[in-house]
Amino acid sequence: MRRRDFLQLSGAGIGGLMLSSIPVLGNPISVEQLLEPRADAATKKRLADIALNAARSKGATYTDVRIGRYLQQYLFTREQKVQNVVNAESYGVGIRVLANGTWGFAATSTLTPDGIARCAETAVAIAKANARLQTEPVQLAPQKGVGEVTWKTPIQKNAFEIPVGQKIDLLMKVNKAAMDNGAAFVTSNLFFVNEQKYLASSDGSYIDQDIHRVWPTFTASAVDRTTGKFKTRDALSSPMGMGYEYLDGLASEKIQAPGGLVGYRNAYDMVEDATLAAKQVKQKLTAKSVQPGKYDLVLDPNHLGLTIHESVGHPLELDRVLGYEANYAGTSFATLDKWKAKNFNYGSKLVNIVADKTQPYTLGTVGYDDEGVPAKQWDLIKDGVLVNYQAIRDQVHIIGEKESQGCCYADNWSSVQFQRMPNVSLKAGTEKRSVFDMIKGVEKGIYIIGRGSYSIDQQRYNFQFGGQLFYEIKNGELVGMLDDVAYQSNTQEFWNSCAQLCDQDDYRTFGSFFDGKGQPAQVSAVSHGSPTTRFNGVNVINTGRKI
Structure with a gap:
């Protein structure tokens, strides 16, 4: 498994992002595979204990083990065309240790008992090699273990369970609303991330977390055909630690100020914002x-x-x-x-x-x-x-x-x-x-x-x-x-x-x-x-x- 894959946007506008590419950490998978479960908490605990024991046997004084499954779904559109849909998964384990007062780290996608034990031993070997150059030992603040606990982002709708067709329909409505109200060009995008992270440490913690994030965004452009001058306006959305409920717009608390609508709180009406953006971007041409x-x-x-x-x-x-x-x-x-x-x-x-x-x-x-x-x-x-x-x-x-x-x-x-x-x-x-x-x-x-x-x-x-x-x-x-x-x-x-x-x-x-x-x-x-x-x-x- 490659450590980094990057999706080149091929000119797709990501409003205000200031990036030439969007990081995709993982390998392409199908939509169906996004929803398939991996190992349960009990299996992860057994694998983590193998790493903890292997590291301790080689001389580690502290170890933490992160078994992670990272899911991403990104959708890109322009006007009435779909440019790309990306579904990606990254799954593996990272092991960090302290040995001889120095950090060592190793990672592997081979989640077998032997693969994890070898990874832990490698992390200890790296720490000991680093220790030869260390002038001051690491001072690690104490942290009491929390035992076996779970934490989840309190979502109402898992964005990965919403059909891709429904998400594309939303983006097409966004683009149409912008074009119908005066935008010459429009790109719109949806970003969904799910981090399924299991952390075990020699402190006595076994922490299972399920973290969700969502970001809807667009850029609407207007052009003065006579002068060639153009202006843009990006979405007034905010990325959130929520599920697909953020995009329903049903419970959006609209923020009004002099000049009209300026934002939303806890839910977002993407079509309404695109409509307003198109009107405002035309005004920017003559501002x-x-x-x-x-x-x-x-x-x-x-x-x-x-x-x-x-x-x-x-x-x-x-x-x-x-x-x-x-x-x-x-x-x-x-x-x-x-x-x-x-x-x-x-x-x-x-x-x-x-x-x-x-x-x-x-x-x-x-x-x-x-x-x-x-x-x-x-x-x-x-x-x-x-x-x-x-x-x-x-x-x-x-x-x-x-x-x-x-x-x-x-x-x-x-x-x-x-x-x-x-x-x-x-x-x-x-x-x-x-x-x-x-x-x-x-x-x-x-x-x-x-x-x-x-x-x-x-x-x-x-x-x-x-x-x-x-x-x-x-x-x-x-x-x-x-x-x-x-x-x-x-x-x-x-x-x-x-x-x-x-x-x-x-x-x-x-x-x-x-x-x-x-x-x-x-x-x-x-x-x-x-x-x-x-x-x-x-x-x-x-x-x-x-x-």
Whole structure:
């Protein structure tokens, strides 16, 4: 079995994804095989015990065994054509050990007693070889075993049980709705992931988890045939830790703001969003180009989530702070001296940002991480001050913690687990405030919806962000659509300009379905929640050629 297969999209538009290909971790299988069960928990426990015993007999002082079945179904369409349907499965075991104070890892798709025992022995041999170069032994935070437990994403409808024809019909309706309302081109896509993960460790844990994620998305384009100018608008959906019920649209809580519909919560009407997108993308063709300058920005959660991801989520990963992670998107400006000072103003006093692996319906929510640590929530920024990082079992001693924060993850059984971003979210305001109320208080500003292009430096400090939709605010009212908008700032300046938050009624999540990190590269899925938030006096530039 190959460790990585990649699906080339052949030009299919994946709105805002910034990837030339979508990772498919596994081998092609039929739709029917997606629903066929593999080994039950009792069989996995027997196989895991073989690995644990084999590793211990060769000198391992700690072992964890991950038996994983990773299922993916991806559907791609354009206008009224189906471009591709991908069904993939990856199944095998990854074994990680500590021997002579050093990590070793090996993986195999040969899930027989002999194959697993040999894999465990190989992992120990690798650890002992690595130990010759180790200058400091690994300090692994203790973790009490939890025994035999199970955890499942609380889905109502398993997306893999929904017929492919029904899913294609939905995408065709989405595309038709966009075309009927003025889009010249449209691509639409559905991504479904199911991780069936069994973790056993020498701590005494046997954890069986069934994790589901879903992401519906599209990109609608409009073209001015006279000038050749074109504009796009991506879906306002968010990837979710849910089943197919997210796509029913029946229980969608629609979020309204000045200018109309801006999002959904806990269910999503993809056809309605495509209809609106087509109308809006036509308006973008004639939108006024922005005048550069200082503006108060009102940022919708579907936009602000990406800014949180890049300027808070990544720089507070402890491996970046320590320089362990550098080649893939850089290190971090938020160094240990700033945390130790206990007074580093990451943002204004309104900024309270938490890491959370327990929030319902989000991408990063699980029962236990890939080291067997129960999911939890903890503060990263409290009242604007940097108070903590994201760390795993072999890192937490560096920041004086006694137990892991539970944010270790591997994207496949064949990948070694390492620190990955949990859900990182901005808490809502405590005062009752709607988007309408917030906009009424802005004299000169821009209301931004949806994620766009972005750029951030190697220390996660200086950045630039665009968006999908931009509305000019004058004297507390929206006065029209703008174009060519991007804002520039640095992380500390930006978060210290945070001046106002909507309350919990406006709180929504944004998600990143394919967040890359590490070498060899791995992907993970993570959500970022926030209310609509106001930032004062932010520098806005014009990204177009003409003003």
